[in-house]
Amino acid sequence: MIPYKTVSEHQRVYDLIWSQMPHMQKRTSSTWWYFILFxxxxxxxxxxxxxxxxxTAVSKHPIHISDLELPGLDxxxxxxDGVDRFPAAAVGWYYDGRTLHENILHTTAVTHLSQPDRTISCWANEPDGHRQGYEICASAAQPLALEAHIEGRNGRADFTAWGDLNCLDNAPHESININTPVGGTHFIAWRRMRFEGDFDLPGTGRERLAGYGYFQRVCLNVPPFPWKWIxxxxxxxxxxxxxxxxxxxNLFRKGYHFYSSNRKEQATFSIAPKSFWDWPDASERIWLAQQTRVTPVLGRGEHPQFAVSAGNKAGDFVQFTAVPYARTGFFLERPLWRGHSHWNYNEYLxxxxDVQGQIQGRPINKESMGQGFGNLEYTWGLGL
Incomplete structure (x- = not known):
């Protein structure tokens, strides 16, 4: 394996996972560490x-992450000595192929983020003696890999995740580093990791699983805002x-509901939308930024469907319908004047x-590629 960049550069970015860049944080900041596993x-x-x-999120007063109340980040x-202590929420869900199990993990705790130890741990001792929480740490057995340990009331997981390090998306990537007096973002993404580990989850029980995962540590130093992500x-x-x-x-919408028509739901203006395709080997991304659209379509079932299209001037394009079979989400609320700000985050599995496309002269459809699956975020509101 030939690393995409030098090992020292991978290590530099990897080490940033264990910091939430406190010198960049503002009164509207929030920080998130998460895995999605397929x-x-x-x-x-x-x-x-x-x-x-x-x-976690900055506030002088208690905040809400859905029904969890916790102190704001100070x-x-x-x-x-490189150790950051702060209140945070740890949550997790699992779709077993038939049923969505929410609240696999559902707790708050004083969280320890240690750069020297390369670990973040959020563990709570419940009143009934049960201990639940979440820890991400550097792998002791494999360089530039992550280990995760989850213990919830409704399930547990222990797995290792790593990348091939042979292209941008198979390696830890400092995707955004913007810091201004009024805000910014610092974003570490590991968009295609391999994972393997032991899981004990409702609906499927104990088993050893392997597959692909997405990891992200994002320090959002502006108010959370509306976006669509796939x-x-x-x-x-x-x-x-x-x-x-x-x-x-949608910027002013609170709670989980939709407008009365597609025309109203779709009445939005996209800001610098972008898409890309990445083959699984050590290849460069193919940007599809010129013609990106992700359009919610109501009235076709329990969940909105999404018409997705993206292309570039070279003739590469992908289009499909994202047909959800499950949905989960949460909201972030912070005290604001006499009320509270509200930001609503929804994930559609x-x-x-109806996949159609062509990338570098190769056809993209179900016959050539097989069945594709995805995760789509549709957010609204403003987390002031």
Whole structure:
């Protein structure tokens, strides 16, 4: 294996996972560490999915992450000898192929983020003596790999995740590093990792699973805002991803509901949307940024479907319908004047239907690629 970049550069980015960049944080900051995992299955990497997250947000007063209340992150806290202590929520869900199991993990705790030890741990001792929480740490057995340990009331998981380090998306990537007096973002993404480990989850019980995963540590130093995001995989490991920040009346929507018509739901303006395709080997991304659209379509079932299209001037393009089979989500609320700000985050687990496209002269469809599965975020509101 030939590393995509030098080992020292991979190590530099990897080490940033264990910091939330306190010198960049503002009063609207929030920080998230999370894994999305797609276990290998009969059709490819789906329909099973799971997600485990640690999250915190700045506030002088208690905040809500869905029904969990916790103290806000203090901008004046001290980080001593590379150890950052702060309140956070740890949550997790699992779709077993038939049923979505929410609250696999569901707790808050004082969280320890240690740069010297390369670990983040969020563990709570419940009143009944049960201990639950989430820990991500550097692997003791494999360089530039992550180990995760999850213990919830409704399940547990212990797995290792790593990348091939042979291209941008198979390696830890400092995707965004923007710091201004009014805000910014510091974003570490590992968009295509391999994982393997032991899981004991409702619906499927104890088993050893392997597949692909997505890891992210994002320090969002602006208010959380509306976006649509897609991460999708085909059986050979080829990946499609889109990111579409947008503005519209959805900016003011609170709670989980939709407008009365497609015209109103779709009345938004996209801001610098972009997409890309990445083959599973050591190849460069193919950007599909010129023609990216992710459009919600109501009235076709329990969940909105999404018409997705992306292309570039070279003639590469991908289009499909994201057909959700499950949905989960949460909201972030912070005190604001006499009320509170509200940001709503929704994840749709979907099958790729009606896939058509062409990348570098190769046809992209179900016959050539197999069944694709994905995870789509559709957020609205503003987390001031």
């Amino acid at each position: 276990p290998q299955d009969v059709e490819g990497y789906g329909p099973r999915q799971m997600m485990f997250s640690i999250a 901008l004046r806290r001290e980080v001593t 991460w999708a995989l085909f059986p050979d490991g080829s990946m499609f991803s889109s990111y579409v920040p947008y503005v519209g009346m 979907f099958r790729m239907e």
